[in-house]
Amino acid sequence: MFSEGGVSLWQNVALGFLGLSAGGIIAAGVFAFLAIIGVFPRIMGRTGTKRIFLYETLIILGGIWGNVSDIYEIPIGFGGNIVLGIFGLASGLFVGCLVMSLAETLKALPVMNRRIGLAVGLQYVILSVALGKLVGAIAFFSLGMCQ
Numbered sequence: 001m002f003s004e005g006g007v008s009l010w011q012n013v014a015l016g017f018l019g020l021s022a023g024g025i026i027a028a029g030v031f032a033f034l035a036i037i038g039v040f041p042r043i044m045g046r047t048g049t050k051r052i053f054l055y056e057t058l059i060i061l062g063g064i065w066g067n068v069s070d071i072y073e074i075p076i077g078f079g080g081n082i083v084l085g086i087f088g089l090a091s092g093l094f095v096g097c098l099v100m101s102l103a104e105t106l107k108a109l110p111v112m113n114r115r116i117g118l119a120v121g122l123q124y125v126i127l128s129v130a131l132g133k134l135v136g137a138i139a140f141f142s143l144g145m146c147q
Contacts, residue, residue, distance in 0.1 A: 031059065034098065038101050040055055043097055
């Protein structure tokens with residue numbers, strides 16, 4: 001009864017529950033990691049805002065929206081390239097904040113300075129890497145290599 005391809009309804013319910021539980025655990029771990037390394041407090045400090053409840057709500061809603069749109073492959077039907085550009089910019093800013101917070105947490109910048117003997121100008125090295133990534137991404141997507 002209620003079997004679909006040899007799989008019963010209860011098996012589907014159990015698999016769905018198990019999948020949602022595992023996804024929730026992974027998401028909680030990722031968000032905890034981001035909070036521990038100081039990404040969110042750093043963003044609040046840089047922007048001068050102290051609305052913790054707003055940040056928590058937006059982080060949770062963003063995680064839920066990202067998971068649902070990934071699972072169900074929901075297309076963005078409005079805005080087109082403008083929305084895609086805004087999303088790309090926001091994602092790049094977030095990844096940049098994540099990398100810098102992780103580097104500061106692990107004290108990687110002083111180690112890198114000693115290894116390559118760079119006394120001044122580290123910001124230019126970081127900017128060069130970011131611009132190289134930007135140019136590479138623009139070339140990748142504009143030449144149609146993503147298909």
